[in-house]
């Protein structure tokens with residue numbers, strides 16, 4: 442008998458079972474031995490939204506939601522945000538260790554040399570409507586990348602997987618910037634190989650007639666910090682999508698397009714866009730109490746508040762708030778900051794939010810920074826997707842070689858009609874369908 446185990450008595454049959462516990466978990470499949478008779482499929486656990494189900498073993502990101510801890514490969518997020526660069530963090534996520542100087546130089550060089558996309562990609566993006574949402578453009582364009590790299594389907598080949606990893610980390614910012622330029626009706630700007638990752642991105646976004654675009658170093662660093670903070674977040678909705686789609690052994694471009702689609706939703710990466718819309722709607726600190734009352738009445742949620750995992754505070758939100766201050770020193774104070782601060786102040790004192798452990802999350806202040814950088818709200822989820830690409834790839838790379846990984850295929854509890862005979866059209870009566 443294992444030293445760590447769970448004894449379960451099935452009161453339907455009186456039978457007792459010993460279930461081993463490993464890493465603080467029982468195996469859901471161990472429940473299947475509990476049957477009422479030989480025809481019984483066996484007991485399942487029902488866990489919509491995976492509230493208490495570990496879907497994988499992972500060595501990438503650690504979160505302790507109660508204590509507000511986030512670490513990538515063991516390194517605390519605040520140390521990485523203070524001392525690292527986005528590409529160094531991307532290396533860490535993908536390879537598991539911080540790079541040496543030489544390793545980082547090679548990694549940066551390879552990523553930089555993959556920033557260009559095929560000219561047909563440009564023509565494909567030009568076909569979008571002038572006002573297409575940039576996230577829709579990003580998702581479709583990333584999916585389209587798979588058609589340029591048919592060898593990417595060889596997901597069992599380690600070298601090939603790494604080549605697609607370089608390409609995706611490098612090309613997503615190019616596509617993202619071009620989506621923005623498309624909305625502006627401006628010519629797409631090609632990557633500059635002698636600029637850094639964020640400097641190059643800002644150049645592709647904002648360069649006009651000048652021969653060379655130089656981003657303000659404070660703004661460039663702020664973006665770097667935001668990219669570091671958004672690089673991974675363990676098994677969130679989009680990472681779960683990446684792993685689930687990847688488990689079918691499809692190429693990583695198709696899987697990443699699916700992950701980006703999951704990120705787009707307002708409850709996930711789309712929340713930063715919703716926060717800014719909310720702040721603009723409130724408009725003035727005097728309207729904050731009335732807005733809070735409506736949230737408490739259940740009319741809508743306070744966007745940028747609450748988290749499935751963090752029940753103390755979101756450590757990323759703290760760093761972002763400090764980053765916002767440094768950005769506003771350069772760009773001038775965003776007038777909506779006062780509304781955000783007042784919203785936070787009142788919410789943190791209010792029993793509705795305190796009792797539900799609702800604190801500002803990563804999306805609460807990031808949008809204000811993006812707006813200060815001159816970005817339209819539609820670009821906010823795109824700004825989340827750029828750095829999360831490294832996290833999605835790290836999750837995918839880990840999953841693809843996991844000997845326990847099989848195609849993701851949850852069970853269901855069927856609650857529909859029992860078998861019934863087909864009804865001819867003339868014998869049917871109208872039934873209200875939702």
Ligand code: CMC
Pocket residue numbers: 677707708709710711712736741742743744745746747748749750797799802803804
């Ligand atoms: N405003 C008001 N009430 C809230 C909020 C909110 N933002 N979030 C949760 N609640 C309430 C909810 O109504 C429920 O109350 P009750 O127990 O009375 O029914 C309680 O808190 C628990 O909520 P839940 O929906 O069970 O919590 P969850 O873990 O399923 O949801 C969440 C997590 C992030 C989806 C949710 O807090 C939310 O919708 N927040 C607003 C959207 C947002 O900011 N999303 C960004 C998340 S962080 C970045 C990312 O993941 O991309």
